[in-house]
Amino acid sequence: MMKKCSLVILLMAAGTFVFFGSVRMGHTQTDKEGYAGAEKCAMCHGDLVKSWKTTRHAKALASLKKKSQDTLPACVKCHVTGFEKDGGFVDQELTPELAGVQCEACHGPAAGHASNPMNKKNLIANPGEATCRACHTVGQDPKFDYSVKKKLVHGENQKGDKQ
């Protein structure tokens, strides 16, 4: 009986520690949150950014401009980075750095990682088919084949450079 009691107390104490511990972490957390924009990735992933710029993703908002539909939210949402997400694309005046389908549209908001490379908290290292399907819906892109198309996302540079 005694043993069971002290176990409960021990568990409660541990719970309290974890609770307050994580609150404290939240307060002392200095890493940035949200989206950084591809130019911020270029410092360390220079070759990847350069070759991504040759892809249609990089020009996705430009192709809406050509049709004069670059301010229509119903179109913009799939042609930019982080539309209607915390710290994501708002409009071309406020967030020009998030135009087009950038790194973070697939890898998740990476401002934290860009300011501290060892921070991979929100980073999606290997974006799966579901990530693409948010935009390459069956209606929008009926012939989308993940295994083929994923080889094209970085342009010619597929290995990447990290330093």
Ligand code: HEC
């Ligand atoms: C200050 C340098 C630096 C910046 C800026 C930076 N990265 Fe990185 N990134 C790294 C390093 C170093 C690694 C390798 C870390 C490792 O292997 O532990 C990495 C790894 C990655 C990976 C692979 C993660 C994995 O687990 O394999 C992705 C994806 C990535 N970065 C995306 C981005 C994106 C997107 C941006 C811009 C928003 C960015 N990085 C900005 C240094 C940086």
Ligand code: HEC
């Ligand atoms: C935020 C929306 C969005 C996400 C997420 C997204 N795409 Fe795209 N993708 C687009 C848009 C928009 C275009 C067309 C850009 C243009 O031409 O203006 C496109 C074009 C492409 C193209 C070039 C056209 C083609 O069909 O060959 C490839 C390849 C591609 N996407 C692959 C992928 C893959 C693979 C993923 C997931 C790993 C992915 N995309 C995730 C929106 C997205």
Ligand code: HEC
């Ligand atoms: C659900 C996400 C989504 C929405 C919403 C969306 N697009 Fe796209 N768009 C894509 C994807 C994915 C591609 C690339 C695959 C393809 O070519 O269909 C693309 C490609 C394009 C292209 C380049 C390909 C071409 O046909 O020349 C244009 C232009 C375009 N979209 C315009 C628009 C306009 C205008 C709207 C609003 C009426 C819109 N899109 C809404 C996802 C979307």
Ligand code: HEC
């Ligand atoms: C359309 C989605 C998409 C975009 C845009 C995109 N990536 Fe990726 N990225 C992927 C996928 C999918 C993989 C996993 C590829 C694989 O395993 O074959 C990947 C892998 C990576 C890796 C790990 C590669 C390695 O060799 O370890 C890094 C680093 C990376 N991406 C950085 C970036 C950066 C930086 C950008 C912007 C310049 C970017 N990605 C743009 C989908 C994307």
